[in-house]
Amino acid sequence: MYLKSNGNRKSPFRLSPTRKTNHRQRLKAVDSVISAVEESGVQTRSLVKALELPKEGEMNPRDKYTTFTKHVRGYRKSVHKVPKWTRLTLRDNPKGF
Numbered sequence: 001m002y003l004k005s006n007g008n009r010k011s012p013f014r015l016s017p018t019r020k021t022n023h024r025q026r027l028k029a030v031d032s033v034i035s036a037v038e039e040s041g042v043q044t045r046s047l048v049k050a051l052e053l054p055k056e057g058e059m060n061p062r063d064k065y066t067t068f069t070k071h072v073r074g075y076r077k078s079v080h081k082v083p084k085w086t087r088l089t090l091r092d093n094p095k096g097f
Helices: 017-040 045-052 061-065
Strands: 066-068 076-078
Touching: 017 045, 017 061, 061 066
Parallel strands: none
Antiparallel strands: 066 076
């Protein structure tokens, strides 16, 4: 009998304080790049969309460290369980979640 392994066996259960700090620093770095591009006067659709997203300081911890997923019981998944979570924009979630 073979046991099916889940791919998360080496992934920690929750974010460590260091990983949370690094995550916040990445979000702040993205915010600074968005504001610098806005100040330069460039207008693009992606910039308009990025300006609608909340800044790191405006986000509540639930949105900052978890993301919506329809496959989990509570519809929330920790961001470090998402593949390539440092490269994706996970700041917007459906209303009510």
